[in-house]
Amino acid sequence: MADLKELQTDAKDLTLLYVEDNDALREKGGKLLSKFFSRVDLAKDGVEGLELFKKYPYSIVITDIKMPHMDGLTLVKQIHSISAESLIIIMSAFDDKKILLKSIKLGIFRFLTKPVNFTELSHVLAEAVTHIKLQEKNTLLQTHLKNIFEHQNSMLVLLHENKVVMANKAFLDFFDFHSLQEAQEKMLQIDKKFLEHKGFLYSHDEINALEVIKFHPQKLYNVKMRDKNNTITHFIVKYQELPQQADYGILSFTEISQLKLLKVFDERQNEIDTTLADTETLFDFLHIIQKNSAKIELHNYYNGLSITHDAFITGIKDGTLTVKTIYLQQKAIQIEQKTLIISNALPYAIEASQLEKINYEQQTVTLSDLKFVKTSPITRKTIRITPSGEYSVSLFLEDIKYDCELLIEDISLDAVKLNLKLLPAGLTETKEVRLEIVLELDKKPLNINTQATVLRKQENTDSFSVVFMFKDLQKSGLIKYITKRQMALIREIKGMQNE
Amino acid sequence: MNNKSKVLYDDGTHKCVMFSFDDETHEDSFLSVNQYLIIEYGAGFLIDPGSEAIFDELYDAISEYIEIENLKYIFFSHQDPDVAASIAQWAISTQAKFIMSSLWVRFMSHYGFADMNRVISLEDKGITLQFGEDALKFIPAHFLHAPGNFSLYDSKSKILFSGDIGAAILSSPDAYKKVQDFQEHKQHLLGFHQRYMGSNKICRAWVNKAEALDIKMIAPQHGFVFEDTNVGLFLAWLKELQCGSDLIDDLY
Numbered sequence: 001m002a003d004l005k006e007l008q009t010d011a012k013d014l015t016l017l018y019v020e021d022n023d024a025l026r027e028k029g030g031k032l033l034s035k036f037f038s039r040v041d042l043a044k045d046g047v048e049g050l051e052l053f054k055k056y057p058y059s060i061v062i063t064d065i066k067m068p069h070m071d072g073l074t075l076v077k078q079i080h081s082i083s084a085e086s087l088i089i090i091m092s093a094f095d096d097k098k099i100l101l102k103s104i105k106l107g108i109f110r111f112l113t114k115p116v117n118f119t120e121l122s123h124v125l126a127e128a129v130t131h132i133k134l135q136e137k138n139t140l141l142q143t144h145l146k147n148i149f150e151h152q153n154s155m156l157v158l159l160h161e162n163k164v165v166m167a168n169k170a171f172l173d174f175f176d177f178h179s180l181q182e183a184q185e186k187m188l189q190i191d192k193k194f195l196e197h198k199g200f201l202y203s204h205d206e207i208n209a210l211e212v213i214k215f216h217p218q219k220l221y222n223v224k225m226r227d228k229n230n231t232i233t234h235f236i237v238k239y240q241e242l243p244q245q246a247d248y249g250i251l252s253f254t255e256i257s258q259l260k261l262l263k264v265f266d267e268r269q270n271e272i273d274t275t276l277a278d279t280e281t282l283f284d285f286l287h288i289i290q291k292n293s294a295k296i297e298l299h300n301y302y303n304g305l306s307i308t309h310d311a312f313i314t315g316i317k318d319g320t321l322t323v324k325t326i327y328l329q330q331k332a333i334q335i336e337q338k339t340l341i342i343s344n345a346l347p348y349a350i351e352a353s354q355l356e357k358i359n360y361e362q363q364t365v366t367l368s369d370l371k372f373v374k375t376s377p378i379t380r381k382t383i384r385i386t387p388s389g390e391y392s393v394s395l396f397l398e399d400i401k402y403d404c405e406l407l408i409e410d411i412s413l414d415a416v417k418l419n420l421k422l423l424p425a426g427l428t429e430t431k432e433v434r435l436e437i438v439l440e441l442d443k444k445p446l447n448i449n450t451q452a453t454v455l456r457k458q459e460n461t462d463s464f465s466v467v468f469m470f471k472d473l474q475k476s477g478l479i480k481y482i483t484k485r486q487m488a489l490i491r492e493i494k495g496m497q498n499e
Numbered sequence: 500m501n502n503k504s505k506v507l508y509d510d511g512t513h514k515c516v517m518f519s520f521d522d523e524t525h526e527d528s529f530l531s532v533n534q535y536l537i538i539e540y541g542a543g544f545l546i547d548p549g550s551e552a553i554f555d556e557l558y559d560a561i562s563e564y565i566e567i568e569n570l571k572y573i574f575f576s577h578q579d580p581d582v583a584a585s586i587a588q589w590a591i592s593t594q595a596k597f598i599m600s601s602l603w604v605r606f607m608s609h610y611g612f613a614d615m616n617r618v619i620s621l622e623d624k625g626i627t628l629q630f631g632e633d634a635l636k637f638i639p640a641h642f643l644h645a646p647g648n649f650s651l652y653d654s655k656s657k658i659l660f661s662g663d664i665g666a667a668i669l670s671s672p673d674a675y676k677k678v679q680d681f682q683e684h685k686q687h688l689l690g691f692h693q694r695y696m697g698s699n700k701i702c703r704a705w706v707n708k709a710e711a712l713d714i715k716m717i718a719p720q721h722g723f724v725f726e727d728t729n730v731g732l733f734l735a736w737l738k739e740l741q742c743g744s745d746l747i748d749d750l751y
Contacts, residue, residue, distance in 0.1 A: 208629055215619070215626060241622075297616065308616040342616075383591045383614065413591060475592065476555055483551075483587045487611035494608070 015039040019049035019063040046070025065092040155253040176228035194223040199265040213239040220294045220345035299340040300332035304385040304410040305489040307332040322366045348372040382412035396434040508656035514538040520553040531671030539631035543570040550584040576662030577645035578603035587611035602647030642697030657715040667722030676723040681732040696742040
């Protein structure tokens, strides 16, 4: 009986038409069906049934076959020409296979042979109601999704296992596709439409662009494509998986050609650096990122240790940028009083060198003095740390020991940056020297004796910073040292979470 | 080549190597540990590199096959120390990206690792990664045993690197660690799988995924590899195994 209760609940907003020429049967059936459906109308033949249907599109029609004026099969045909979705159940004393086949061809929902018992009928009605509810749900979802799709300015495609299953008008228009079907046929590999451009995402021998986008949902990429008129258009593209439907995802293309940013990437390619000073372009990019609710990454250093976490832009106003990030990153920004902003959508990293405000409760940081910078921690290939505890450094140039104070600014497996009070004569770039460094590892001395070459020199206010690249260094001791030091630094900065 | 490494597959451009470095301080545990390296055109993909104690040996052993700077990815099937504790050392000594379940990313700082920029975190359903010309598939293996856990299928060699699934507890011989007689080997699998694997339902979900792949070899993180017919025998065994919550009364 639980099924009947369910039927009563589920069918209460559905309507039914019962067409039967046997008066007694029609009346009895009508009474019974009224217990379940919100509206039940009765008709004594096909003609009367069709008239009623034209006035009122019933959810379910039950009909006899053999009736005066218009038989049941003709009625089925007529109803389907008005509404292809109507569910029709045939109840007939005909036990003829030909008629059964014919009615199946007409697309009826079920065929019941008279006499029909109540259990059988209620079972079929329950199936019909479930079917209708499911269809309604799907249509609602699809309409909802379609509405969302059509109301976006961006070009949107819904992908299922890399195949296009839905596309909005903006997308179809861009390629001059007249239907979704045409888009599906011609868009077998959407990433092949992405054109080659320095700093942009496109598929080539080593990269499948679509896989890259899907691999990093919520990240933004620059792509360019040709439209129906062969015009090259610049987009920011993003992929978003549908919740609980990992095989489905939406690819959105935001057109930004009007910002004329292609030249920014071209200039980067040609190393013309007018972009670096272009604050307007910088904020254009940040607005695009914010509009797409895309992630950015913030980079800071704590005693050489790289501290990186995701962030979202929550506000852009009067040359300031507010981002939301985690406590550890906030703390690192507070210590450094600045941060570096990274995103695939940006032609360069952005340095925000003025800390305006930190709100620990809301997890936000407001920064100003933003500019593009050419250096990026992403290009830093090795982990550098500042040493702790006792250490000593000796520098030999042409076998002569440099006898001023030497400090280690940072050290990695590949190089050490030393701070020198005075620059000895002859310490030119690529010059080979010998270094003897003694660090402390597990309360024992760790000796690093190696040849090294000068990579870079930098003049500070009252000292010089010189980077020496190690040559033929036995690395295992230094790996241990840097690991331990890194662990200690992590503990230190994590400890700040409790402050 | 030393006797702690064994080439499992080599077609000239694509190679899979098995290493068997144990933390000698725990050798009495009989849980011999395997590490794997996939090489394609000289680029390396390292699987479950293990603890700090074996870092030096493994580093040197890998250097015999590829230049360390060509190690592109390091994959951790799950978060255990015998899988991932050396992450900080690898982060310092390579430029590789680290791939792991999104569940474990924030735990890596406990192993002294901080450079989150180098982490590729896997969502539960896994993904396919293009590696050179071939595809590496990350197959969900959650609760077998870690709640965030992945196996890795190499489409070229057709080896399924199964992490703890298929692990056997037995002392390791010097020779190639390959299952000879599955019926005999079962005894070494049983206790570990009964205790460590989540439930029969979960085993079945993983076996169903595995059966959809063309597998020539299953290579676990502990114990011996399964080749040819032993692959099917192992999968059939695992499919029927009662374990974890199926045996809840034994635990509570």
